[in-house]
Amino acid sequence: MKGKKEIxxxxxxxxxxxxxxxxxxxxxxxxxxxxxxxxxIVIILVGLAMYIIWDKIRNVQKGLPGKDERVIAINYKAGxxxxxxAIWSAVLIPTTINIIFGYEFDGGDISAIVVLxxxxxxxxxxxxxxxxxx
Amino acid sequence: xxxxxKELRARYNLTQEDLAKKVGVRRETILFIEKGxxxxxxxxxxxxxKALQTTINELFIFEDE
Numbered sequence: 001m002k003g004k005k006e007i008x009x010x011x012x013x014x015x016x017x018x019x020x021x022x023x024x025x026x027x028x029x030x031x032x033x034x035x036x037x038x039x040x041i042v043i044i045l046v047g048l049a050m051y052i053i054w055d056k057i058r059n060v061q062k063g064l065p066g067k068d069e070r071v072i073a074i075n076y077k078a079g080x081x082x083x084x085x086a087i088w089s090a091v092l093i094p095t096t097i098n099i100i101f102g103y104e105f106d107g108g109d110i111s112a113i114v115v116l117x118x119x120x121x122x123x124x125x126x127x128x129x130x131x132x133x134x
Numbered sequence: 135x136x137x138x139x140k141e142l143r144a145r146y147n148l149t150q151e152d153l154a155k156k157v158g159v160r161r162e163t164i165l166f167i168e169k170g171x172x173x174x175x176x177x178x179x180x181x182x183x184k185a186l187q188t189t190i191n192e193l194f195i196f197e198d199e
Binding site: 059063067068069 | 151154155158159160161162163165166169171172174175178
């Protein structure tokens with residue numbers, strides 16, 4: 001039951017993200033390159049998240065748990081890597097871009113970078129650890 | 135760490151999925167334990183040993199590092 005609740009909640013979050021993306025794209029008249037990049041990263045993240053949700057659904061349908069001790073440990077590890085990536089991306093990416101291109105990000109840009117980079121690292125670490133076994 | 139899970143599963147005619155259901159984990163977890171890629175918790179090791187009607191000592195082959 002707990003697993004089913006998590007699946008429903010995750011599906012609702014994915015649907016809301018997709019809906020937000022839809023409104024964002026329909027409200028934007030001219031799409032710039034950085035917006036295409038942003039949307040692409042979000043779509044990749046949503047796709048990977050949908051794969052994780054589908055995997056949980058597949059297990060629950062077979063009568064197996066949505067998550068077990070290995071998946072919980074993987075979640076913690078991937079969360080740790082995502083956290084480290086968030087810290088580094090908040091400092092390293094704006095500084096590097098500033099030094100190389102002389103472009104300064106504002107607070108909103110940095111928040112978006114932190115969310116996207118940490119999300120990306122979390123999902124990739126999760127999938128890597130999941131298929132590696134440890 | 136090596137295990138005798140595969141051998142004992144075959145003895146009791148259990149698939150990885152059957153064993154996973156018995157001990158309440160995902161099938162992949164059983165697969166990775168069998169391959170030696172994942173070290174289970176003591177509780178899970180005990181549950182697997184119980185499901186296969188053996189002991190932890192009999193089920194897992196510990197090697198000095």
